[in-house]
Amino acid sequence: MFINYLSSLPGAVAQGIIWGIMAIGVYITFKILDIADLTVDGSICTGASVCAVMLTSGQPVWLALIAAFIVGMLTGLMTGIFHTFMGIPAILAGILTQLMLWSINLKIMGTSQIALDVSKNNLLVTNRVAFLGRTVLILTIFAIALIALLYWFFGTEYGSSVRATGANLGMSRAQGINTNITKIFGLVLSNGIVALSGALLAQYQGSSNNNMGKGAIVIGLAAVIIGDALFGWLAKNNFALKLLAVVFGGIVYYIVYSTVIYIGLDADLLKLLSALLVALFLAVPYWKNKYFSSHADAAKRKKSGKEGKENA
Amino acid sequence: MLELIDVRKTFNPGTINAKRALCGVDLKLNEGDFVTIIGGNGAGKSTTLNAIAGAWPIDSGEIKIDGANVAHLPEYKRAKYLGRVFQDPMTGTAATMEIQENMAIAARRGAPRTLRWGISAKEKKQFREQLATLELGLEDRMTAKVGLLSGGQRQALTLLMATLKKPKILLLDEHTAALDPKTAAKVLELSDKLIAENHLTAMMVTHNMKDAIAHGNRLIMMHEGRIIFDVSGEEKQKLTVDALIEKFSQTSGEEFANDRTLLSK
Ligand SMILES: Nc1ncnc2c1ncn2[C@@H]1O[C@H](COP(=O)(O)OP(=O)(O)OP(=O)(O)O)[C@@H](O)[C@H]1O
Ligand SMILES: [Mg+2]
Numbered sequence: 053m054f055i056n057y058l059s060s061l062p063g064a065v066a067q068g069i070i071w072g073i074m075a076i077g078v079y080i081t082f083k084i085l086d087i088a089d090l091t092v093d094g095s096i097c098t099g100a101s102v103c104a105v106m107l108t109s110g111q112p113v114w115l116a117l118i119a120a121f122i123v124g125m126l127t128g129l130m131t132g133i134f135h136t137f138m139g140i141p142a143i144l145a146g147i148l149t150q151l152m153l154w155s156i157n158l159k160i161m162g163t164s165q166i167a168l169d170v171s172k173n174n175l176l177v178t179n180r181v182a183f184l185g186r187t188v189l190i191l192t193i194f195a196i197a198l199i200a201l202l203y204w205f206f207g208t209e210y211g212s213s214v215r216a217t218g219a220n221l222g223m224s225r226a227q228g229i230n231t232n233i234t235k236i237f238g239l240v241l242s243n244g245i246v247a248l249s250g251a252l253l254a255q256y257q258g259s260s261n262n263n264m265g266k267g268a269i270v271i272g273l274a275a276v277i278i279g280d281a282l283f284g285w286l287a288k289n290n291f292a293l294k295l296l297a298v299v300f301g302g303i304v305y306y307i308v309y310s311t312v313i314y315i316g317l318d319a320d321l322l323k324l325l326s327a328l329l330v331a332l333f334l335a336v337p338y339w340k341n342k343y344f345s346s347h348a349d350a351a352k353r354k355k356s357g358k359e360g361k362e363n364a
Numbered sequence: 365m366l367e368l369i370d371v372r373k374t375f376n377p378g379t380i381n382a383k384r385a386l387c388g389v390d391l392k393l394n395e396g397d398f399v400t401i402i403g404g405n406g407a408g409k410s411t412t413l414n415a416i417a418g419a420w421p422i423d424s425g426e427i428k429i430d431g432a433n434v435a436h437l438p439e440y441k442r443a444k445y446l447g448r449v450f451q452d453p454m455t456g457t458a459a460t461m462e463i464q465e466n467m468a469i470a471a472r473r474g475a476p477r478t479l480r481w482g483i484s485a486k487e488k489k490q491f492r493e494q495l496a497t498l499e500l501g502l503e504d505r506m507t508a509k510v511g512l513l514s515g516g517q518r519q520a521l522t523l524l525m526a527t528l529k530k531p532k533i534l535l536l537d538e539h540t541a542a543l544d545p546k547t548a549a550k551v552l553e554l555s556d557k558l559i560a561e562n563h564l565t566a567m568m569v570t571h572n573m574k575d576a577i578a579h580g581n582r583l584i585m586m587h588e589g590r591i592i593f594d595v596s597g598e599e600k601q602k603l604t605v606d607a608l609i610e611k612f613s614q615t616s617g618e619e620f621a622n623d624r625t626l627l628s629k
Contacts, residue, residue, distance in 0.1 A: 211482065
């Protein structure tokens with residue numbers, strides 16, 4: 053039994069890295085742009101679908117991954133257009149795209165499920181035990197390359213303007229940044245990455261199916277939150293290390309997942325627990341602000357200062 | 365330079381909350397003008413600055429900068445001409461970004477943002493020197509997050525950022541109002557210095573009549589969405605607070621003394 057648990061760990065690590073990559077996409081919208089983007093529940097499956105269709109029609113795996121990335125970016129573009137040019141609140145814009153994608157993903161696949169097999173299809177990663185070492189290695193290289201690219205991008209002039217958009221919208225406009233475009237850009241990049249992780253996930257689990265994205269946003273957020281809570285202090289202000297922390301967050305999530313199943317907890321309850329965990333952690337900064345922080349004091353001071361001025 | 369021609373703005377038109385905030389504002393600034401703007405709460409001072417900056421489209425009228433009508437340009441495009449500092453110290457800077465990153469973003473106002481590295485070594489050196497002139501010790505904290513700074517420090521930084529790339533017009537909207545008196549005086553002094561050194565054209569909204577008289581070469585009083593008083597040069601220098609109050613009751617036909625929120629002495 054315990055041997056079973058131990059032998060499940062490499063798989064948990066591999067799955068954790070895939071979801072860590074997905075969570076990097078979530079990090080871009082949630083942490084950098086300050087938008088909760090629900091598109092990802094659909095775009096992860098879009099990436100998986102595109103990849104599965106391409107692989108089963110005999111295309112090389114690298115092309116399938118690029119195609120998944122590009123189609124994923126288009127899903128982000130859709131949400132971005134809903135949000136900026138059509139003025140729809142970000143959450144709703146994401147939900148609308150997500151629902152559209154449910155139909156679109158079915159049309160891409162032509163069915164609700166496509167099976168992939170490492171012996172028939174040319175897969176980059178798989179959960180077959182014989183290949184697990186290679187799978188973990190490839191995923192690690194993938195994650196590190198992605199982090200390096202993003203570290204570079206968010207250090208550039210344009211990347212800085214995307215960060216500024218999330219940090220202070222009014223200031224960004226006053227500094228001449230077209231915040232509609234930077235928001236769209238962030239959503240496009242994020243969903244491209246999420247779709248890429250979906251493509252990897254489909255290969256890893258040997259199938260793409262129309263329900264695989266359900267609750268993806270919550271797992272992504274959990275990885276971001278766990279990563280920040282456990283490794284954030286190590287990352288200090290280094291952006292690359294922060295992204296690395298997110299990937300570790302994904303790995304920890306899946307190791308806990310395996311452990312909880314080993315202990316014998318009902319696997320049906322895992323989504324419930326994940327959501328509660330995320331809710332709790334999201335509440336922490338709010339509670340901090342409300343009851344403990346110097347910001348609350350500052351706000352109070354400012355208020356009384358204003359009254360003072362009016363009475364002068 | 366800047367010219368406003370019959371600028372009008374009504375908020376929430378056609379509803380019971382309709383508010384005519386600008387009722388035909390005409391104003392022409394000359395190169396190098398430093399205008400102070402006073403007026404009661406809701407007079408339309410901030411709305412005037414926001415109209416220039418393009419926070420929302422105006423209903424009618426023209427806003428010309430160097431002869432070109434910019435009234436139809438979105439806010440981010442007008443930013444090329446404008447440096448802005450707001451009342452709330454939180455609004456002018458990105459709290460989660462470093463001091464030097466904020467400055468690098470401001471240094472690129474109006475310029476295309478490319479895939480070059482966001483801040484150059486040369487800039488870092490230059491920023492350090494410019495921060496040193498603030499005498500707040502910020503030059504040694506260039507990689508600190510702006511969120512860690514005090515309100516006064518943030519306001520001084522915002523001012524510096526607004527002038528890094530010389531703006532055609534500097535818009536200051538009660539930018540010292542949220543600061544304690546000592547810090548407010550310092551930031552005001554800094555504003556004077558930056559405006560003089562860079563030969564800027566500036567508009568400064570203030571509730572402090574003494575400041576309005578002491579600073580700048582021109583003074584404008586607003587009331588109910590209109591400019592009701594406009595003095596410059598020698599005439600402005602001779603103004604006193606009492607004369608201003610007198611002027612206000614004359615032109616607006618309202619009793620100044622009863623409205624204690626109007627203008628603080
Ligand atoms: N975005 C907005 N939406 C609706 N009404 C607004 C908006 N901005 C300003 N107003 C209204 O327009 C009028 C003018 O406001 P404005 O902010 O220009 O006043 P002000 O002269 O700056 O006053 P204060 O000294 O209080 O800052 C006020 O009645 C205000 O309530
Ligand atoms: Mg105002």
